[in-house]
Each structure stands twice: as C-alpha cells, then as structure tokens.
Amino acid sequence: MADLLWDDVRxxxxxxxxxxLPDVRVPNTxxxxxxxxxxxxxxxxxxxxxxxxxxxxxxxxxEAVLSRPADAECPDLRVWPSVxxxxxxxxxxxxxxxxxVDLRELQGQERLDVFCGFLRDERAWRSxxxxxxxxxxPRRGTVSISVVPGSAAVG
Numbered sequence: 694m695a696d697l698l699w700d701d702v703r704x705x706x707x708x709x710x711x712x713x714l715p716d717v718r719v720p721n722t723x724x725x726x727x728x729x730x731x732x733x734x735x736x737x738x739x740x741x742x743x744x745x746x747x748x749x750x751x752x753x754x755x756e757a758v759l760s761r762p763a764d765a766e767c768p769d770l771r772v773w774p775s776v777x778x779x780x781x782x783x784x785x786x787x788x789x790x791x792x793x794v795d796l797r798e799l800q801g802q803e804r805l806d807v808f809c810g811f812l813r814d815e816r817a818w819r820s821x822x823x824x825x826x827x828x829x830x831p832r833r834g835t836v837s838i839s840v841v842p843g844s845a846a847v848g
Contacts, residue, residue, distance in 0.1 A: 697809055699802040706805070708796040717780075719790040726790060727755035730782070731770075740773040759787045775807045 704710060719726075731752060734741050743752045745768040758768055770782040778799065782792040799808055 722790045724787045742771045758784045774811045
C-alpha cells in the first residue's frame with residue numbers, strides 16, 4: 694500500500710501551484726544527520742554528483758562541507774534515488790537539511806512512492822524521531838508534511 698495516495702496529495706505536487714522547484718527543508722537536524730544522508734546515498738549506490746560552483750569533487754564528509762568559510766560558495770549534491778527523480782541538496786547550514794525537488798518529476802503514484810521511500814528511510818534520519826518536511830513554494834507560504842522516519846506513515 695502506498696504511503697500517500699496520489700489522488701489525495703496531487704495538489705501539493707502541482708508545479709503550477711507550488712512552483713516547479715520548491716525548497717524542501719528538514720528542520721532541527723545536525724551535522725550527524727547530514728552525514729547519515731551522505732552515507733545513505735553511498736550505501737544505496739544512488740547516482741550522485743557533488744560540486745562547488747562548476748567544479749565536481751568526490752563526496753566529502755558532512756563536517757568538512759559544513760565547516761567551510763562563510764563566504765565560500767554553497768556546494769550542492771545532486772542525488773538520483775531513481776533514474777527520473779532528482780534531489781539537489783544544498784549545504785547552507787548544519788541544523789537544517791535543505792534540498793530541491795523538481796515537481797515535474799514527481800507526478801503520479803510511482804514517483805511519489807520513490808520520494809516517500811527516500812523520506813522515510815530510517816538510516817538517513819536515525820536521530821530525528823519525527824520531523825516536518827516543509828515544501829516552500831515561491832510566494833505562496835509553506836506546506837508541511839509530517840514524517841515518521843522508519844515507518845510507513847507519511848502524511
């Protein structure tokens with residue numbers, strides 16, 4: 694059974710309403726949570742690309758990325774949990790995991806299931822008992838989705 698039913702949530706994944714690239718934020722995290730995300734990407738063998746500006750580098754440890762000078766360019770990590778779904782992580786601050794998703798890629802139940810599977814993977818969010826995923830569409834406020842990592846509950 695699906696975590697979220699596409700027909701129940703399709704309005705929150707509508708690129709016309711939410712904007713094609715809303716920010717996704719997981720507040721109240723730590724450097725350790727960031728490292729768990731990086732470890733999960735490696736463990737799953739997901740295709741990824743870490744870059745600082747236009748230069749591509751091997752994926753570093755979270756502590757190294759998050760301790761860069763304040764005036765340094767914000768690095769990003771592009772992760773493909775499936776061939777057609779891309780998440781772009783931005784290493785702005787240590788206490789909030791921040792990434793973008795392209796809602797045009799998250800259309801339909803199958804793609805929504807891939808996204809929810811990533812969100813609830815307990816290995817990435819071990820230290821977070823319950824968190825709120827915040828989708829921030831441009832100029833429209835926010836939509837919050839509560840997630841219990843490691844469970845089938847997303848909603």
